[in-house]
Amino acid sequence: MVFLTRMLKNGRRVRSSRGKFIDSLRIYVRGGAGGMGFPKYGGIGGKGGSVIVVAKEGVTLKSLITRNPTKRFIAENGGNSHKNRILGEPGADITIQVPPGVTVWNDFGQVLGELNTDGSSLLVANGGAGGSPLTQFNGQTAQPLSVKLDLKLIADVGLVGFPNAGKSTLLRAISRANPQVASYPFTTVMPNIGVLEYSDHRQITMADLPGLIEGAHMNIGMGHSFLKHVERTKLLLLVADIQGFQLGPQFPNRSCLDTVVLLNKELELYQDDLLDKPAMLVINKMDVTEAQFKYDEVKDKLRHLADVVGEYPEELRPERVLNFTEVIAISADKDTRGVEKLKHRIRDELDFHAALQKKDLETEVIATLRAQMNPKGPQML
Ligand SMILES: Nc1nc2c(ncn2[C@@H]2O[C@H](COP(=O)(O)OP(=O)(O)OP(=O)(O)O)[C@@H](O)[C@H]2O)c(=O)[nH]1
Ligand SMILES: [Mg+2]
Structure with missing residues (x-):
């Protein structure tokens, strides 16, 4: 009985904390x-x-x-x-x-x-x-x-990914924020902001958002209206589970690459110019079995997304692809060194972009400069 009461109480507490935002x-x-x-x-x-x-x-x-x-x-x-x-x-x-x-x-x-x-x-x-x-x-x-x-939240970095990809786990690992983490989709229902702190006291804010799935633009899952919170972020950090995602047995099984393409599509459908933002890709859960094998198979494709999207049916295919400056494979849960490395990459990327912006360059010129810096596509870590 006590156990039941406690569970009910806990349930209520979860619901009320979810209603805060x-x-x-x-x-x-x-x-x-x-x-x-x-x-x-x-x-x-x-x-x-x-x-x-x-x-x-x-x-x-x-x-x-x-x-x-x-x-x-x-x-x-x-x-x-x-x-x-x-x-x-x-x-x-x-x-x-x-x-x-x-x-x-x-x-x-x-x-x-x-x-x-x-x-x-x-x-x-x-x-x-x-x-x-x-x-x-x-x-x-x-x-x-x-x-x-x-x-519209003001954060430097916005986490975007399918449900269950490990966005909240990453925010927990990289900042002092304590968002809810659970093994079911749509754990995060409201945005959370965490602060990344560096040894020189620099602070970078990161917004954790609810999971985004294919069809979000048609209000599937949590819809995509919460994407308004990434409109003002300076950097998009996409998080994809190396194992891919399946919402349930009646839904298609999406590989890691599929989820990246579909996230790209949903961002485009929400607001096309989000694709011009600097973006990095985190491939998460590299500790699971066969993760390295799967990653080796897919990493070239992630690098050349523009060449891959042609293979997708029209309704899933984005017209334009995100220009990832880096693709980083980590385990948000277990790899503290990887997370630390990511934390520094995020800072470098923001600084690089801020320096370019000071020069008042057009978005296309920045993209060209980027491409010249990384002629082989994004750096893979
Ligand atoms: N093995 C492994 N599991 C992980 C890792 N990162 C996250 N998980 C697990 O994946 C599940 C989902 O993690 P969350 O952080 O809640 O995922 P999310 O992307 O925030 O999910 P939503 O809030 O539903 O969009 C949890 O059970 C985590 O413990 C990882 O690096 N390795
Ligand atoms: Mg979450």
Whole structure:
């Protein structure tokens, strides 16, 4: 009985921790009304307070609604003008703290602004003007407004892979993050961010995402809407299980190479220009039996993906292939040296790309430079 209760409790805890992440939220905002003027003395009412959205590290959209379950944010009204205070007191502003990475949209699908850095702010609803001779001393009311807060995580590296490939295991091994790991697909249902720390205190952030499968663009599995979180990453880190993947007996068995091609296809279907991002490929679970044999068989193909995709049927075939700068075979679970090596490669790759970007080169020029650096295709480790 105790065991059962514990299991139920645990189950509940897992569910509640899964519900922690919210990446989109609609809220209602209204500036305060302006205070009344005072006709007898020509007094002017105070301006209504405004509603301001401010980005703050450490805040989440979930904590925002926990603190404000009504999701209504109404600023204070301006004070009326009266004989002891001819100029009415302005109403206090109200600030809404959101995590950096939030874009604010109005109901017409227009972007009101982006809050990408800690401390950046955006006025979303202005308070009404105080009553004055121009308005017959009536304070102006402010219109209520509904706005959408859409969060796209800001991480340097985004982990992309089929379910069960070992993305969360890798994040655990490479950072201090502690994401859930389990031997069934779709363990990760919400993105997690881990921080890679280097001996010189440099920090690189890595986002672990839910597994992506073929047909995700048609909402199969977890769908692919969470790919919005890789839009802002600087580097895509694809993770593929050397054993491939099979969702269940009624689903096709996909080899490691298939999964890479299919991930490429899903990324393309989500947003074609994700393929222009620098990308590295991790082949994981190299500790399992026959892994080396399988890897030897497939590594040339992974190197020349463009030549291989032609063999795939049209519905699975990407039009353009990812340009992997490196293909690294590791065991995220067991090979600490391999993971450490990967950690340094990630840093080198980010630095290389940042240096190129400083030169303000076009994406195609960067790709050409890359190709010249690696005429034989990606380096294999
Ligand atoms: N043998 C072996 N098993 C691994 C390795 N890496 C991960 N695993 C196992 O593979 C299973 C899936 O690992 P996860 O890290 O949860 O995989 P994931 O890619 O995050 O999966 P989703 O969250 O479902 O997308 C777990 O049972 C891990 O222990 C590895 O290098 N070798
Ligand atoms: Mg996971």
